[in-house]
Amino acid sequence: GWLTNVPRGDVCVNTPLRVVGCLPPVIRELEILDGPATSPWTFKPLCIMPAGLKTPLCVFTSHAFANGRGISIVTSPRIASNIHNLTAFAQWDTLTQAGELAAPPFEVRELPGRGKGGIANTTLHRGDRILAATPALLIDMRVYSWLNEMDGIELERIAVRQLPPKAHEMFWELHNAPKTNSVRDRISINAFAVEAAGGRFSGVVLETSRFNHDCRPNSAYYFDEETLTHYTHAVTNISPGTEISLTYISPLSPRSHRQKSLASTWGFGCTCSQCSMHPKMVKQSDLRVNHIQNMTRMLYGWHERMALDQELAYVDEEVAAGAKGAEEKKVRLSARARALNRTIPHLSNQEVIATAETIISMFRQERLDVYSSDAHLLAALAYCAEGRRFDTIRHAQLSIETGLIHEGLDDELHFDVAQLAKDPTTDPCWPKAAAAAAAENSTASEEASKASQEGSKASEESPKVTEESPKASEEVSKASQESPKTSTAHEQ
């Protein structure tokens, strides 16, 4: 009954497919093996089987999701089941009322020449949350490659149609610039590229879609895959009355590329301050972003080589122990190490530090310092390899601060950086000789402190952390000079 009610004419009229005929898509109901009663979805999933493939793409809608905000997901049954197992579904009642802030720190207003936009209604400081919202739509990117345009649009239409009333209404109020079809165009103009449960999606986050673009934005966003929540935070201090902006594209591309991509996908000529600068300044800015990218590539190479060296040392032990598959692994890792040696120049720790500091400074000049999380992490690792404890901690902390705003950092990497920020001397990057000296020092100091505790209570007030004393740090730095640099050991 429901299927026959789907008006399909619109799809055909608005697509070039009309020229070659307009057959209605073949839509099937997904067989739910456990039976409909146990299905987590509000409607029976409707599917289209892509020509020549064995996996259908279907629409999965939940009205209960995120306290009734609802969601429609177009994807394969396997990915849908993975998504359903995420915290976002398993504990939706414990999540905050995403997107339903009692007092949002912005108002949506009509702005000259750019449609609607979000205007701050309070003072926001760097790091303040502006929005946290779940997407109303997640459209698997495979829709665009596996299905013909008409079939893809049909699934998108069903996904929108099945949304709860409020989300449905908000979707139709979104900005649109007619090109192909009213549903597809709205999705492509307003969606964020997100990843979840092993799939890549166009995600429409209804509230966040109101923010306009700026190449040097005052807010940054990321998508938390586990809770399916899209976060937006302030990256600068924002005064009331200021427009909240985010970037639709990578800001690390030259002005001409940015302009082209904004015009072709979003239909506007960017007039943000970074695009409107004096041509000489544009040239310098383009040069800087180019430098940033090249130098970052070099540092990633250094980091990969350092990780490879550590892995090779481990594999050497496995080979010596006669472990199965160790020889093959060593051959594979050595080949990768040789390839890196050919393409990435060799860098000493000091050079890595100088390069990372230069990248960080250029990001600052570009007003993109929130992007310098990786550069801070690499600086921290190089300082660590030099046995410079407090420089390591300083950069690890800066990496965390920028990373939290820009990426959320709740993954393994965050755990590693957090460890580094707490105590680099226990990290594998810390020079072994220095670690041994520090351990010896701390044993000596423990013994001394024990002895003095016995003698007098006053010794309890003396600083216990011996590495912090000038003598200890001198020893550390000497030891690190003497120690073989882990990152170069296998290259020589």
Ligand SMILES: C[S@@+](CC[C@H](N)C(=O)[O-])C[C@H]1O[C@@H](n2cnc3c(N)ncnc32)[C@H](O)[C@@H]1O
């Ligand atoms: C995701 S929507 C942003 C919100 C939109 N202005 C609205 O009214 O809902 C993207 C569209 O907003 C407009 N837009 C965004 N940033 C802009 C900017 N910096 N200058 C002019 N128009 C902009 C463009 O029409 C673009 O296609």
